Amino acid sequence: MTSTIRDANGAVQWHEEVDVLVLGLGAAGAAAALEASALGAETLVLERASGGGGTSAMSGGVIYLGGGTALQKACGFEDSEEDMYRYLMASTGLAPDQTKISLYCEGSVDHYDWLCAQGVPFKQTFYHGTSGEPPTDDGLVWSGAENAHPFKDIARPAPRGHVPQVEHQGGPLLMQKLCAAVEASPARIATDHRCTALYQDHQGRIHGVAAESFGEERRIRARQGVVITTGGFVLNDDMLLKHAPLALRCGMRVAATGDDGSGIRLGIAAGGATIHMDSVSVSLPITQPWGLKRGILVNQQGQRFVNEDTYYGRLGEAALLHNDGRSYMVVDHGIFEKPEYMEEIAGVGETPEELERALALPEGSLRATLELYNHHAAQGSDPVFHKTAEYLEPLDRPPYGAFDCTTDKALYAVFTLGGLHTDSDGRVLDPEGDPIPGLYAAGRSTSGIAVGGYSSGLSLGDGTFFGRRAARAATRA
Amino acid sequence: MTSTIRDANGAVQWHEEVDVLVLGLGAAGAAAALEASALGAETLVLERASGGGGTSAMSGGVIYLGGGTALQKACGFEDSEEDMYRYLMASTGLAPDQTKISLYCEGSVDHYDWLCAQGVPFKQTFYHGTSGEPPTDDGLVWSGAENAHPFKDIARPAPRGHVPQVEHQGGPLLMQKLCAAVEASPARIATDHRCTALYQDHQGRIHGVAAESFGEERRIRARQGVVITTGGFVLNDDMLLKHAPLALRCGMRVAATGDDGSGIRLGIAAGGATIHMDSVSVSLPITQPWGLKRGILVNQQGQRFVNEDTYYGRLGEAALLHNDGRSYMVVDHGIFEKPEYMEEIAGVGETPEELERALALPEGSLRATLELYNHHAAQGSDPVFHKTAEYLEPLDRPPYGAFDCTTDKALYAVFTLGGLHTDSDGRVLDPEGDPIPGLYAAGRSTSGIAVGGYSSGLSLGDGTFFGRRAARAATRA
Numbered sequence: 001m002t003s004t005i006r007d008a009n010g011a012v013q014w015h016e017e018v019d020v021l022v023l024g025l026g027a028a029g030a031a032a033a034l035e036a037s038a039l040g041a042e043t044l045v046l047e048r049a050s051g052g053g054g055t056s057a058m059s060g061g062v063i064y065l066g067g068g069t070a071l072q073k074a075c076g077f078e079d080s081e082e083d084m085y086r087y088l089m090a091s092t093g094l095a096p097d098q099t100k101i102s103l104y105c106e107g108s109v110d111h112y113d114w115l116c117a118q119g120v121p122f123k124q125t126f127y128h129g130t131s132g133e134p135p136t137d138d139g140l141v142w143s144g145a146e147n148a149h150p151f152k153d154i155a156r157p158a159p160r161g162h163v164p165q166v167e168h169q170g171g172p173l174l175m176q177k178l179c180a181a182v183e184a185s186p187a188r189i190a191t192d193h194r195c196t197a198l199y200q201d202h203q204g205r206i207h208g209v210a211a212e213s214f215g216e217e218r219r220i221r222a223r224q225g226v227v228i229t230t231g232g233f234v235l236n237d238d239m240l241l242k243h244a245p246l247a248l249r250c251g252m253r254v255a256a257t258g259d260d261g262s263g264i265r266l267g268i269a270a271g272g273a274t275i276h277m278d279s280v281s282v283s284l285p286i287t288q289p290w291g292l293k294r295g296i297l298v299n300q301q302g303q304r305f306v307n308e309d310t311y312y313g314r315l316g317e318a319a320l321l322h323n324d325g326r327s328y329m330v331v332d333h334g335i336f337e338k339p340e341y342m343e344e345i346a347g348v349g350e351t352p353e354e355l356e357r358a359l360a361l362p363e364g365s366l367r368a369t370l371e372l373y374n375h376h377a378a379q380g381s382d383p384v385f386h387k388t389a390e391y392l393e394p395l396d397r398p399p400y401g402a403f404d405c406t407t408d409k410a411l412y413a414v415f416t417l418g419g420l421h422t423d424s425d426g427r428v429l430d431p432e433g434d435p436i437p438g439l440y441a442a443g444r445s446t447s448g449i450a451v452g453g454y455s456s457g458l459s460l461g462d463g464t465f466f467g468r469r470a471a472r473a474a475t476r477a
Numbered sequence: 478m479t480s481t482i483r484d485a486n487g488a489v490q491w492h493e494e495v496d497v498l499v500l501g502l503g504a505a506g507a508a509a510a511l512e513a514s515a516l517g518a519e520t521l522v523l524e525r526a527s528g529g530g531g532t533s534a535m536s537g538g539v540i541y542l543g544g545g546t547a548l549q550k551a552c553g554f555e556d557s558e559e560d561m562y563r564y565l566m567a568s569t570g571l572a573p574d575q576t577k578i579s580l581y582c583e584g585s586v587d588h589y590d591w592l593c594a595q596g597v598p599f600k601q602t603f604y605h606g607t608s609g610e611p612p613t614d615d616g617l618v619w620s621g622a623e624n625a626h627p628f629k630d631i632a633r634p635a636p637r638g639h640v641p642q643v644e645h646q647g648g649p650l651l652m653q654k655l656c657a658a659v660e661a662s663p664a665r666i667a668t669d670h671r672c673t674a675l676y677q678d679h680q681g682r683i684h685g686v687a688a689e690s691f692g693e694e695r696r697i698r699a700r701q702g703v704v705i706t707t708g709g710f711v712l713n714d715d716m717l718l719k720h721a722p723l724a725l726r727c728g729m730r731v732a733a734t735g736d737d738g739s740g741i742r743l744g745i746a747a748g749g750a751t752i753h754m755d756s757v758s759v760s761l762p763i764t765q766p767w768g769l770k771r772g773i774l775v776n777q778q779g780q781r782f783v784n785e786d787t788y789y790g791r792l793g794e795a796a797l798l799h800n801d802g803r804s805y806m807v808v809d810h811g812i813f814e815k816p817e818y819m820e821e822i823a824g825v826g827e828t829p830e831e832l833e834r835a836l837a838l839p840e841g842s843l844r845a846t847l848e849l850y851n852h853h854a855a856q857g858s859d860p861v862f863h864k865t866a867e868y869l870e871p872l873d874r875p876p877y878g879a880f881d882c883t884t885d886k887a888l889y890a891v892f893t894l895g896g897l898h899t900d901s902d903g904r905v906l907d908p909e910g911d912p913i914p915g916l917y918a919a920g921r922s923t924s925g926i927a928v929g930g931y932s933s934g935l936s937l938g939d940g941t942f943f944g945r946r947a948a949r950a951a952t953r954a
Contacts, residue, residue: 003911004907004909005681005748007679009679094722094723095718095722202484202486202679204482241572242572242752242753242898243752243753243754243755245571245572246571264908265750265909268748268750268907269748269907269908270748271482271745271746271747271748273742273745274751275719275720276719276720277720277751277754277755278720278754301781301862302861303778303780304778322799362853362860362861363853364849364852365849365860365861368845368846368848368849369845371845372841372842372845375841376839376840376841383839383840383842384778384779384842385778421719430480430481430745430746431481431741431742431745431746432480432481432742434480
């Protein structure tokens with residue numbers, strides 16, 4: 001056994017026994033605890049911090065749901081399970097999990113109602129503008145690339161970002177409500193409890209955990225299952241280096257202090273497999289306000305590399321993962337406005353050539369890019385990257401300027417998407433695809449719906465949805 | 478325990494006991510067996526095929542060595558451990574393993590001598606031309622990007638591809654000699670033996686294996702250690718989908734039938750960690766003969782994306798991993814010649830515009846790229862991608878043509894670089910970085926020296942080098 005696995009065959013002196021033990025009180029953990037206790041399972045949540053919330057409480061609170069939720073209908077948007085499915089299958093990376101996505105789309109309308117029933121408030125109004133985190137208390141928002149190439153032609157676009165009713169950041173309110181629901185439920189919460197080891201028997205089954213609380217060890221048996229919902233590993237530099245080294249260059253890690261991969265490592269030590277460990281969500285919110293989508297994003301070779309009107313989560317991926325995290329957002333006097341997120345001005349010039357020199361781009365490169373872009377934009381087309389006509393206009397009104405979108409200057413917000421391999425019931429799978437009995441996981445401890453190609457709200461969405469499913473599977477086991 | 482892990486605490490009826498058990502008889506397994514038996518350990522190699530060789534026997538046989546080997550000296554090349562170290566640290570990906578690379582460079586001269594002592598012949602002549610696999614029986618060849626930007630300015634270039642003396646493909650001869658050496662050694666070989674499970678005790682120590690041979694199970698105890706050298710996972714579609722999905726688009730998988738990740742999965746089941754599972758080597762040998770380096774490689778946007786004179790292993794990575802595996806090698810009448818590896822002609826035209834239309838590239842895109850390239854090439858410079866002056870000349874002599882370098886038309890040769898996390902003594906590590914007692918691994922079952930940014934010969938090189946180190950560590954244990 002490795003240091004984090006203990007022999008469960010011997011006589012373990014348990015301090016406590018429950019049916020379902022949940023590790024971590026973020027959104028996924030809260031959902032798992034609520035579901036398990038609603039099904040009558042004696043449920044305990046261990047949280048290493050002094051209070052619940054985790055990374056979910058530090059997020060924008062957006063939950064990606066659709067297929068015609070009550071909120072979408074109230075705001076006058078038509079959506080269907082099929083359109084949501086097509087969008088997610090096309091947009092979430094090269095290897096989307098069809099089974100999880102299918103279940104998620106089928107269950108999305110009900111899952112919204114469930115969130116409402118837990119006390120999470122959603123104002124029945126739509127915010128047109130900034131994706132991701134609306135500054136108002138509106139409930140519905142665009143939070144993906146539904147309206148951009150190529151997705152707008154693959155599925156009928158609909159806004160699917162469901163945001164708790166509060167101005168600006170919705171994550172704290174979401175977690176305040178979910179934690180209150182857990183406290184009001186029969187489930188118990190033990191804060192300041194950090195799980196340090198799993199108890200596993202010789203047949204591989206997980207029986208419980210050892211946890212540390214203020215220097216004391218507590219051994220807790222879980223009769224039906226342990227559910228790992230401890231978050232990702234974006235705060236673990238060593239793990240990032242071994243799986244997703246480019247993430248180390250991002251200035252902002254979307255994380256609570258617990259995102260050190262501890263739960264993932266417990267699962268690996270128990271013989272669990274991980275998948276898509278290189279996948280990260282990288283946001284580069286440079287096109288806020290949306291008018292800046294009329295600019296062009298160029299790399300160190302002075303070339304465009306993405307349709308600038310796509311979701312800022314995709315801009316970050318394109319810039320960091322495929323263009324070395326070095327790029328500039330070029331604007332002219334006609335479209336210049338101040339970005340919502342502070343960005344440094346990297347250079348200005350009266351001509352494209354002057355700006356090119358100011359940015360130390362290869363001679364002639366930016367000029368050639370602008371000429372080609374302007375030529376097509378004047379005709380309302382972008383055959384190179386297919387930006388929507390709405391954001392196409394020639395950049396030919398001096399002076400020219402560029403915002404610095406290199407990783408050391410701009411806001412790159414990153415978190416990890418890879419993790420334990422789970423089936424759609426949250427069972428942690430071994431490398432042969434067989435479940436490790438008694439071990440479940442959900443949220444960013446697992447590889448979920450998005451494995452590259454992020455839309456905001458997918459992590460709170462799949463964490464809560466599959467957290468509930470894991471709890472149901474554990475109580476059935 | 479998962480299905481591939483069995484309880485070693487009970488009374489196991491072993492059919493046989495040895496000191497060191499090696500799984501797989503490719504280059505890494507042969508090296509491990511030779512080293513273990515030379516140190517006096519009773520050694521047995523299990524090979525699932527009916528004969529030794531594995532993927533190594535299907536390779537070009539190039540072994541990346543340097544720092545002033547006898548062969549480099551005989552061919553009149555100066556090299557140093559430091560230059561080799563600088564090149565490898567700069568070229569092998571974003572997260573090079575400094576400890577392994579350092580040991581590898583220190584031991585490289587001796588390791589060459591060791592290979593010679595095993596009977597591997599190297600003709601003391603240099604082949605100037607094609608990287609990778611020389612068509613002649615010359616012994617030394619360029620097999621990386623040492624001479625190209627940016628590496629030529631980071632470390633003094635030297636050819637480091639050491640090739641067994643045979644025309645064309647050197648892998649079969651290499652493995653014929655290494656297998657003969659194993660057969661001449663006290664180590665024994667059992668072919669047609671496929672390892673199906675590891676025996677692990679409650680402290681995590683590996684004690685032996687179960688193997689299947691013609692339907693019969695044989696249980697073999699390993700007193701000192703089991704060394705996994707079973708190769709990568711490029712033939713396992715399911716694993717590729719979960720770790721490196723783009724590899725599925727490559728037409729050629731560099732593999733023997735055993736490269737299904739079985740050894741990696743055994744290690745995971747035993748609680749071992751994997752790292753860099755997304756890393757692949759992708760070769761696109763379009764610049765053979767070298768005259769074609771004077772062409773330009775463009776993506777679907779008609780943009781260049783790499784210095785075309787870099788090693789073809791890097792061309793493949795740039796094209797597949799960052800440009801969707803869709804690109805064209807554009808040439809003019811002046812530099813046209815037939816590629817060594819058959820490539821389809823994707824289009825021709827009397828003007829850049831005609832070629833652009835033939836390739837269905839965005840209007841004006843290829844013309845703009847050629848104008849910028851030609852403008853600089855006429856002055857012998859390439860400020861955009863820094864191709865060496867030797868390969869720079871304007872492409873302005875009609876007709877123009879393009880070889881199809883999309884994954885469905887061109888030769889993309891792929892194999893996996895990620896695998897079990899090992900220390901520099903080949904110990905398989907758990908997620909906390911602690912060794913799993915009794916378990917070792919080498920070769921492409923592990924993550925080795927190259928984790929992105931491949932030079933030919935690194936896998937045979939690190940497989941044999943760290944295979945020997947694993948055997949030494951096991952016999953010391």
